[in-house]
Amino acid sequence: MQAASLTGGALAAAAVSRVAMAALPEVVSQSSPATAAPLSPTSGRPYQPVVTLNGWTLPWRMNQGVKEFHLVAEPVVREMAPGFKAHLWGYNGQSPGPTIEVVEGDRVRIFVTNRLPEHTSIHWHGQRLPSGMDGVTGLTQPAIGPGKTFVYEFEARRPGTFMYHPHADEMTQMAMGMMGMWVTHPKAKHPDIDTVDRDFCFLLNAYDIEPGSYTPKIMTMLDFNIWSWNSRVFPGIDSLNVRTGDKVRIRVGNLTMTNHPIHVHGHEFVVSGTDGGPTPRAARWMEVTTDIAVGQMRQLEFVADEEGDWALHCHKSHHTMNAMGHDVPTLIGVDHRGVAEKIAKLIPDYMVMGERGMADMAEMEMPLPDNTAPMMTGAGPFGSVEMGGMFSVLKVRPDQKPGDYSDPGWFKHPQGTVSYEWTGELASAARQHSAGGHLMQPQNMPGKEIEVKARKPSSKGHHSGH
Numbered sequence: 001m002q003a004a005s006l007t008g009g010a011l012a013a014a015a016v017s018r019v020a021m022a023a024l025p026e027v028v029s030q031s032s033p034a035t036a037a038p039l040s041p042t043s044g045r046p047y048q049p050v051v052t053l054n055g056w057t058l059p060w061r062m063n064q065g066v067k068e069f070h071l072v073a074e075p076v077v078r079e080m081a082p083g084f085k086a087h088l089w090g091y092n093g094q095s096p097g098p099t100i101e102v103v104e105g106d107r108v109r110i111f112v113t114n115r116l117p118e119h120t121s122i123h124w125h126g127q128r129l130p131s132g133m134d135g136v137t138g139l140t141q142p143a144i145g146p147g148k149t150f151v152y153e154f155e156a157r158r159p160g161t162f163m164y165h166p167h168a169d170e171m172t173q174m175a176m177g178m179m180g181m182w183v184t185h186p187k188a189k190h191p192d193i194d195t196v197d198r199d200f201c202f203l204l205n206a207y208d209i210e211p212g213s214y215t216p217k218i219m220t221m222l223d224f225n226i227w228s229w230n231s232r233v234f235p236g237i238d239s240l241n242v243r244t245g246d247k248v249r250i251r252v253g254n255l256t257m258t259n260h261p262i263h264v265h266g267h268e269f270v271v272s273g274t275d276g277g278p279t280p281r282a283a284r285w286m287e288v289t290t291d292i293a294v295g296q297m298r299q300l301e302f303v304a305d306e307e308g309d310w311a312l313h314c315h316k317s318h319h320t321m322n323a324m325g326h327d328v329p330t331l332i333g334v335d336h337r338g339v340a341e342k343i344a345k346l347i348p349d350y351m352v353m354g355e356r357g358m359a360d361m362a363e364m365e366m367p368l369p370d371n372t373a374p375m376m377t378g379a380g381p382f383g384s385v386e387m388g389g390m391f392s393v394l395k396v397r398p399d400q401k402p403g404d405y406s407d408p409g410w411f412k413h414p415q416g417t418v419s420y421e422w423t424g425e426l427a428s429a430a431r432q433h434s435a436g437g438h439l440m441q442p443q444n445m446p447g448k449e450i451e452v453k454a455r456k457p458s459s460k461g462h463h464s465g466h
């Protein structure tokens with residue numbers, strides 16, 4: 001700088017910019033958990049950006065042909081659904097971290113600053129790179145201590161959908177929400193990569209957060225109670241809004257500790273890619289559910305040619321619920337009104353749960369601890385959706401403009417296309433009485449008929465009717 005001031009203005013400007021470029025790239029933080037608009041590239045090779053569900057893409061700067069990003073590992077407060085915030089660890093203000101989008105062949109430099117109370121590192125899941133850039137603490141690099149900044153640099157060699165996460169105290173740091181997605185777009189037309197109209201991505205993640213508390217339990221191995229997409233739970237997960245006839249790609253990465261069969265209603269899809277890269281066309285088959293194992297990514301692709309509101313969810317029914325007690329006995333068919341009346345004399349607000357199934361949970365205004373998402377919830381146009389966790393809605397509309405990701409509201413079903421109540425006479429069911437030729441009768445009751453009867457729920461119980 002001293003030399004610049006001696007030799008004049010032009011050189012001074014060059015020197016200043018060189019100094020600025022030598023400094024760390026600016027830290028860009030995101031304060032909102034809403035789905036950000038796709039980030040169109042302003043430098044480098046062109047590509048069609050992805051939309052991160054309830055997430056965002058990290059901006060970069062171009063420094064002499066190298067794309068430079070700055071990730072900051074730090075504690076964050078993440079709104080997982082309206083009324084439910086979690087104290088997590090993440091990157092640049094959010095958990096998960098921002099999506100990183102680059103183009104095949106790009107030279108990438110990522111600065112990683114550690115603002116956590118313990119050391120960390122970042123592993124670039126699925127990438128071809130020099131071994132020393134792979135981010136495995138102890139094996140390929142020393143840990144990034146608190147307050148330190150490390151630099152990763154490599155070429156994004158193959159197109160695909162990848163993930164990033166720590167490889168240091170992994171159990172804690174992933175249980176706390178440290179992860180993100182990485183998309184490497186193809187540099188030219190690729191035989192196994194189609195151009196699509198809508199390109200969504202999100203991570204499957206899971207937490208163990210006791211109702212009423214804020215911080216995940218990190219020792220949990222299997223019994224997580226918050227099943228989320230990009231650290232959001234239904235009804236906090238944005239819908240995927242597309243135009244009728246759009247070719248849609250949904251990239252889903254699994255960084256939980258169990259598998260998730262992801263299911264789309266109303267359409268069939270193919271898996272067009274994994275974290276191993278694009279799937280050769282001859283190896284694709286139609287599915288309506290695809291299982292995504294731990295540490296896997298699957299790209300679902302289909303033409304959205306059926307108008308409507310279509311559920312998109314994990315098919316494990318416990319994963320479409322929010323925090324719940326697992327020790328609830330099955331009470332279906334158990335008439336305990338008499339007992340309930342006696343208990344009610346001792347505990348005035350006593351409620352009987354579950355004798356008609358658990359659907360009552362969704363509609364009853366049960367008092368919940370503060371900072372807790374209801375177990376089954378979500379107001380739909382026909383009542384409670386009775387869902388939570390890993391559930392969203394694919395909204396297919398003829399008038400959704402290209403590039404418009406805003407929520408079009410509920411589907412207006414054409415007349416005569418909605419399931420309706422039968423109000424005619426109900427015939428009594430015909431019964432099959434043959435026991436079959438090979439039925440083994442219990443020894444003590446030869447020939448005796450055995451029948452299990454479920455009590456028909458009465459609407460005149462102590463429950464207020466619906």
Ligand SMILES: [Cu+2]
Nearest residue numbers: 260314316319
């Ligand atoms: Cu699941």
